[in-house]
Structures are given as structure tokens and as C-alpha cells.
Amino acid sequence: xxxxxxxxxxxxxxxxxxxxxxxIEVLASLTPLFDAERFGVVNTGNPKHADxxxxxxxxxAQNLPVVRQIYNQxxxxxxxxxxxxxxxxxxxxxDAYNVIGGVDRAIPVDVYAPGCAIRPETVIxxxxxxxxxxxxxxAVMRAGGDPLTVxxxxxxxxxxxxxxxxxxxxxxxxxxxGDASAGTPAxxxxxxxxxxxxxxxxxxx
Numbered sequence: 001x002x003x004x005x006x007x008x009x010x011x012x013x014x015x016x017x018x019x020x021x022x023x024i025e026v027l028a029s030l031t032p033l034f035d036a037e038r039f040g041v042v043n044t045g046n047p048k049h050a051d052x053x054x055x056x057x058x059x060x061a062q063n064l065p066v067v068r069q070i071y072n073q074x075x076x077x078x079x080x081x082x083x084x085x086x087x088x089x090x091x092x093x094x095d096a097y098n099v100i101g102g103v104d105r106a107i108p109v110d111v112y113a114p115g116c117a118i119r120p121e122t123v124i125x126x127x128x129x130x131x132x133x134x135x136x137x138x139a140v141m142r143a144g145g146d147p148l149t150v151x152x153x154x155x156x157x158x159x160x161x162x163x164x165x166x167x168x169x170x171x172x173x174x175x176x177x178g179d180a181s182a183g184t185p186a187x188x189x190x191x192x193x194x195x196x197x198x199x200x201x202x203x204x205x
Contacts, residue, residue: 008040009131012050014070016103017093018057021117022084026054029120036124047073052130054123055103058086058093061162064106071107077137077147079110079130084118091116105159108152 015023029036030043044050047070059067071080082103085091089102103109110133113126137147148154 008042009051009127009134010042010044010049011052011054011127012044012047012070012074013054013056014067016055016057016059016063016067016087017099018084018086019117022056022086022115025115025117025120026056026083026123029123034120034124036120036127039124039128041124041127047071048075050074051078051134052127053078053080053107054083054127055080055087056083056118058090058099058101059103059106060098060100064100064160064162067103067106077134077141079133079137080107080152081111081113081126081130082109083113083115083123083126085114085116088112088114100160104152104156107159108148108156110151110153 013023013026028034030041047053051074053071053074055067071078080103082088086093087103088109090096090099093099094101100106111126111129113122115122133151137150140150141147
């Protein structure tokens with residue numbers, strides 16, 4: 001491994017809506033067979049103690065607020081690892097009616113670790129990669145900078161927002177079309193009449 005970890009990473013794991021295959025592999029990485037603890041990895045249930053957020057499974061309207069709450073409770077510097085293809089992009093459930101998409105539709109993701117199911121070795125590699133990003137964020141903070149300018153947060157588009165009814169606005173899917181955070185209306189579905197622009201509506205008056 002190219003990166004020499006300067007800390008013992010504490011990780012917190014959350015299952016978004018997976019088939020539990022990736023959850024089992026995340027736990028397997030902590031067993032004596034793969035022994036992630038040899039790198040100082042500690043599994044914690046308290047977000048305020050965690051450095052790295054491991055998320056398995058896709059994001060839906062019900063767990064999106066939970067994922068964001070855990071992320072917001074973590075202290076900077078922090079990293080997010082999307083474990084498994086469902087966490088990366090929605091996977092085979094991407095087009096399901098209740099799936100918004102991968103973890104990056106809810107929070108910034110720093111490391112993508114695909115697999116179906118993800119292998120324990122991949123989980124460990126992703127944690128080591130996240131530790132390198134943590135070091136970069138910590139260096140930025142020591143210099144008085146903003147850690148959100150490093151890693152996934154630097155290029156994050158804001159994800160999706162839920163309406164007052166608790167559901168995502170129509171058209172806001174895994175690709176982010178129609179996200180409220182983007183400030184643009186959802187693209188019309190095939191066969192729909194194009195919506196009038198504000199300028200066109202004004203001219204019509």
C-alpha cells in the first residue's frame with residue numbers, strides 16, 4: 001500500500017437498503033481472517049467518534065434523512081465510503097420506484113468501492129484510501145482552510161431534497177434530474193408538452 005496511515009481510523013457503518021450481502025462483507029473485514037484491526041480500524045456506533053462513514057445499499061426517501069443526520073453528526077475531518085455497487089450508483093435497484101440512487105444523492109462521497117457483493121479486501125483498501133483523504137483534509141484544516149474543498153465534497157452537486165410530503169420531487173431520480181437543490185425544473189417526460197419558460201410566458205401576456 002502506498003499510503004502510510006497516520007491514524008487509527010474509527011468507522012461507523014450504516015446499511016441504506018441493501019440485500020445484506022455487502023453488510024456481511026463489511027463485518028467480515030473486521031474478523032480475524034481479514035483483520036482490518038491490524039490497521040487500527042475500530043468499529044464504533046457513535047457518529048461523533050467516527051472518522052469514516054461506511055454506507056452500504058442505495059438511498060431512498062426514508063433513509064435519506066438518516067444518512068444525512070449521521071453525516072452531519074460526524075466531526076471534521078471525515079470521509080464517506082460507498083461500499084458496493086448499490087451504494088455507488090443504485091446498482092440493480094437503480095430503476096426501482098423507491099430508489100433515489102447511490103449515497104452521493106444524499107451526502108458527498110470520497111471513495112467509491114464497487115462490488116456485488118463488495119469483497120472484504122476492497123473494504124480494507126477503501127478505508128486505507130479514505131485515511132489518505134483524511135490526512136489531506138486535516139492538513140487543509142491546520143492551514144486554516146475548509147476541509148470541504150477536498151475529496152467528494154469539492155465536486156458534490158448537493159444531492160436531492162425531499163418535499164413537504166416526505167417524497168422526492170417528480171423527476172428526481174438516480175441521475176439527479178429535477179433535484180430541488182439544483183434550482184432547475186425537472187425535464188419533461190417523453191411526450192409531454194415542453195413547459196413555458198418565464199420569458200415566453202411574459203411575452204404571451
